[in-house]
Amino acid sequence: MKAADSGMTGVSQTIEPLILDLLEWIGPSSRPYAEVVDAWRTSCPRLPVWEEANERGFIARHGTPDTGTCVSVSALGREHLKKNRRGAAPAEL
Numbered sequence: 001m002k003a004a005d006s007g008m009t010g011v012s013q014t015i016e017p018l019i020l021d022l023l024e025w026i027g028p029s030s031r032p033y034a035e036v037v038d039a040w041r042t043s044c045p046r047l048p049v050w051e052e053a054n055e056r057g058f059i060a061r062h063g064t065p066d067t068g069t070c071v072s073v074s075a076l077g078r079e080h081l082k083k084n085r086r087g088a089a090p091a092e093l
Contacts, residue, residue, distance in 0.1 A: 015048070015049060015052055016084070018049045019049055019052060019053050019056075019058065019080075020080075020081060020084055020085050022040055022049055022050070022053055023053070023058060023073050023077050023078075023080070023081045024081065024085065025039070025040075026059075026071060026072060026073050027073075028073075029072065030062070030067075030070035030071060030072040031070060031071055031072070032067075032068065032069070032070055032071075033061065033063070033068070033069040033070060033071050034068075034069075036050070036071050037050065053077070056076070056077075056080075057074055057076045057077070058073065058074055058076055058077030058080055059071050059072075059073065059074060059077060060072050060073070060074040060077075
């Protein structure tokens with residue numbers, strides 16, 4: 001299916017696999033917010049992976065005074081990853 005047929009633009013086709021990579025990289029447990037943002041935030045307006053994943057609700061932020069702010073894959077993000085990434089083991093989601 002062509003991008004025009006699926007409704008996906010060139011940017012969407014480029015960013016979608018990167019969002020899936022981000023969700024896999026965060027993994028089944030939490031990571032420190034600073035670590036995730038340092039690795040995934042970009043100043044490139046054409047590849048806003050971190051920003052797009054947040055906007056879609058795939059990332060959850062949480063924390064305590066002891067651990068600071070952490071991020072994890074939200075339930076919506078786990079479902080998106082499970083649906084779109086073949087070969088992802090259920091334990092990894």
